[in-house]
Amino acid sequence: MIPEIDEVAFNMNIGEISQPFKSSYGYHILMLTDKKEPTCIPFEDIKDSLHARMRQIECEFIINKHILELRIQYADKIVITSNE
Numbered sequence: 001m002i003p004e005i006d007e008v009a010f011n012m013n014i015g016e017i018s019q020p021f022k023s024s025y026g027y028h029i030l031m032l033t034d035k036k037e038p039t040c041i042p043f044e045d046i047k048d049s050l051h052a053r054m055r056q057i058e059c060e061f062i063i064n065k066h067i068l069e070l071r072i073q074y075a076d077k078i079v080i081t082s083n084e
Contacts, residue, residue, distance in 0.1 A: 002023050009030055014032055015031075015033075016031070016032050017029065018031070
């Protein structure tokens with residue numbers, strides 16, 4: 001969550017409605033309906049999603065590295081124009 005929501009939500013009691021507050025995403029009003037104690041999630045339960053996320057990060061890294069290499073290799077041929 002965004003910090004502003006965290007700050008308000010974690011200082012509320014169940015059933016309470018917050019005052020309006022602003023974040024970088026706009027204005028918000030929260031109603032706290034439940035609180036749960038933090039728990040540890042077993043690795044086996046999240047192993048597949050972690051693996052998928054790591055593959056996604058690896059692909060993003062490879063693509064960004066390739067784009068940087070292309071920018072360096074073709075720097076003298078890159079022309080940026082304005083649509084104004």
